[in-house]
Amino acid sequence: MRLAALRCASSGTVDVKVPLNFWCGDRVKIKDVSTTEPVYEPATGRVLCELELCGSVEVNQAVQAAQSAYQAWSRMSGMERAHIMIEAARIIENRREDIAEIEVVNNGKSITEARMDVDSARLCIEYYAGVASTLAGQHIQLPGGSFAYTRREPLGVCVGIGAWNYPFQIAAWKSAPALACGNSMVFKPSPVTPVTAVMLAEIYAKAGAPEGLFNIVQGGQETGNLLCHHPDVAKVSFTGSVPTGKKIMEMCSKGVKQVTLELGGKSPLLIFEDSDLGNAVKGALMANFLSQGQVCSNGTRVFVQRQMLPEFLEEVVRRTKDIEIGDPLLESTRMGALVSRPHLDRVLGYVEQARKEGAKVLCGGEPFVPLDPKLRGGYYMTPCVLGDCTDDMTCVKEEIFGPVMSVLSFETEEEALLRANNSALGLAAGVFTSDVKRAHRVVEHLKAGSCFINNYNITPVEVPFGGFKMSGIGRENGQVTVEHYTQMKTVFVEMGDVDSLF
Ligand SMILES: NC(=O)c1ccc[n+]([C@@H]2O[C@H](COP(=O)([O-])OP(=O)(O)OC[C@H]3O[C@@H](n4cnc5c(N)ncnc54)[C@H](O)[C@@H]3O)[C@@H](O)[C@H]2O)c1
Numbered sequence: 122m123r124l125a126a127l128r129c130a131s132s133g134t135v136d137v138k139v140p141l142n143f144w145c146g147d148r149v150k151i152k153d154v155s156t157t158e159p160v161y162e163p164a165t166g167r168v169l170c171e172l173e174l175c176g177s178v179e180v181n182q183a184v185q186a187a188q189s190a191y192q193a194w195s196r197m198s199g200m201e202r203a204h205i206m207i208e209a210a211r212i213i214e215n216r217r218e219d220i221a222e223i224e225v226v227n228n229g230k231s232i233t234e235a236r237m238d239v240d241s242a243r244l245c246i247e248y249y250a251g252v253a254s255t256l257a258g259q260h261i262q263l264p265g266g267s268f269a270y271t272r273r274e275p276l277g278v279c280v281g282i283g284a285w286n287y288p289f290q291i292a293a294w295k296s297a298p299a300l301a302c303g304n305s306m307v308f309k310p311s312p313v314t315p316v317t318a319v320m321l322a323e324i325y326a327k328a329g330a331p332e333g334l335f336n337i338v339q340g341g342q343e344t345g346n347l348l349c350h351h352p353d354v355a356k357v358s359f360t361g362s363v364p365t366g367k368k369i370m371e372m373c374s375k376g377v378k379q380v381t382l383e384l385g386g387k388s389p390l391l392i393f394e395d396s397d398l399g400n401a402v403k404g405a406l407m408a409n410f411l412s413q414g415q416v417c418s419n420g421t422r423v424f425v426q427r428q429m430l431p432e433f434l435e436e437v438v439r440r441t442k443d444i445e446i447g448d449p450l451l452e453s454t455r456m457g458a459l460v461s462r463p464h465l466d467r468v469l470g471y472v473e474q475a476r477k478e479g480a481k482v483l484c485g486g487e488p489f490v491p492l493d494p495k496l497r498g499g500y501y502m503t504p505c506v507l508g509d510c511t512d513d514m515t516c517v518k519e520e521i522f523g524p525v526m527s528v529l530s531f532e533t534e535e536e537a538l539l540r541a542n543n544s545a546l547g548l549a550a551g552v553f554t555s556d557v558k559r560a561h562r563v564v565e566h567l568k569a570g571s572c573f574i575n576n577y578n579i580t581p582v583e584v585p586f587g588g589f590k591m592s593g594i595g596r597e598n599g600q601v602t603v604e605h606y607t608q609m610k611t612v613f614v615e616m617g618d619v620d621s622l623f
């Protein structure tokens with residue numbers, strides 16, 4: 122089935138007819154489909170397709186395919202693996218627009234952002250292609266000419282389970298390091314956004330990967346459970362919510378399987394009075410409104426030093442009101458649709474709750490109905506800035522995962538740090554200041570895995586990304602991720618006689 126079968130021209134015109142499961146190098150139509158689930162186009166509310174969910178038969182087939190590909194792939198040299206990954210990256214570059222458009226249709230984010238996500242996916246694969254050829258062990262000299270060496274060996278069949286906010290990017294961020302290290306993968310996208318991960322599977326196959334190297338099984342919780350419990354799966358890398366992450370860890374503990382958990386956040390952004398106002402405002406917008414606010418690392422608790430608060434609020438509200446909402450496939454659109462109707466309702470409910478708890482809605486927080494009639498059934502809202510927030514409010518404590526910025530004020534650095542760290546989550550944090558000493562002092566004390574100084578939400582693939590506390594375990598991207606997709610073997614070599622005690 123050609124990728125072009127999915128090509129779209131504008132919102133409201135796409136029907137996905139091709140199968141979305143993929144193993145043994147091809148799209149798979151399930152024989153006796155017992156369960157399907159509708160998949161929606163967030164921009165219009167139309168049904169895009171009925172998703173065929175995988176049960177144990179299909180999960181077994183996909184894992185088996187991955188096992189057999191693993192035999193060949195794990196024996197290849199890093200350079201050989203790199204060659205295929207570079208080719209995959211090249212195909213992604215050529216198909217950038219196709220992939221980005223379909224991502225928009227299934228996820229609702231703007232085409233501008235979708236293109237950036239596709240670029241991040243490609244760069245990640247290019248980066249780990251480079252890493253593949255550098256994988257090496259150590260040589261350790263021992264007495265009498267004896268020595269030991271270490272080997273970095275792959276784990277086997279790895280499972281990736283993705284969230285719906287960055288469907289294509291998550292599939293690449295998980296598969297690139299896994300494959301570079303010699304593993305194979307079975308990936309389960311979110312059933313809300315199942316359409317683009319399978320394009321990545323086709324691309325790897327086209328680039329020359331052995332059949333079964335990267336497979337897609339579609340489904341929700343049940344399919345995920347089957348994968349986590351599967352005896353032939355060595356590791357699970359999960360991106361999603363904290364409650365699901367806990368379940369994944371529990372299931373993996375039964376087989377003592379390794380886990381990587383990329384979970385939720387409620388990250389703080391500290392803006393000191395000596396900051397450059399323009400950059401601080403731009404940073405706060407980037408920290409809250411990318412992907413309709415549906416970003417794990419978002420800095421949704423914006424602490425502003427009291428002296429700067431009035432001018433910050435004035436500017437941040439002005440710029441938030443200017444955000445162009447609408448058809449996510451239009452170049453001018455900066456904010457598209459939220460991912461689903463229930464999610465939109467949940468986010469609007471948080472705004473209502475904030476109002477009841479005493480926060481001031483400075484702008485937005487309302488359902489938005491575009492003028493274009495075909496978009497009337499879409500899941501839009503106006504981006505929201507909440508003022509007069511306090512630490513005990515629900516909007517400040519819970520991950521909303523929508524375009525809602527909570528602004529709080531503070532007096533001193535010490536107080537800001539205490540309040541910023543007062544969360545069970547620790548994915549990211551940011552600080553804006555022109556005082557270089559303060560910047561590093563504050564970052565040293567912030568309990569978060571990814572910290573930004575004078576910027577926010579940039580994730581170059583060569584830099585590790587991941588959380589402290591309940592935001593996760595392990596890292597994605599960067600050199601360190603090799604450790605999460607390999608195991609170390611130590612080999613002792615005796616060059617003399619055995620010095621036996623017996
Ligand atoms: N830290 C990160 O890198 C990162 C990135 C993106 C999203 N997230 C987080 O993801 C959440 C939003 O995504 P979501 O709503 O898709 O999360 P979710 O936890 O509901 O679902 C994530 C994935 O897990 C699957 N799943 C659900 N129950 C399962 C089970 N029992 N066993 C196995 N798999 C199961 C889902 O089908 C989906 O594929 C937010 O909390 C967000 O912060 C984190």
Ligand SMILES: C[N+](C)(C)CCCC=O
Binds near residue numbers: 411
């Ligand atoms: C690329 N972003 C915007 C930093 C998103 C990282 C993945 C988290 O949801």
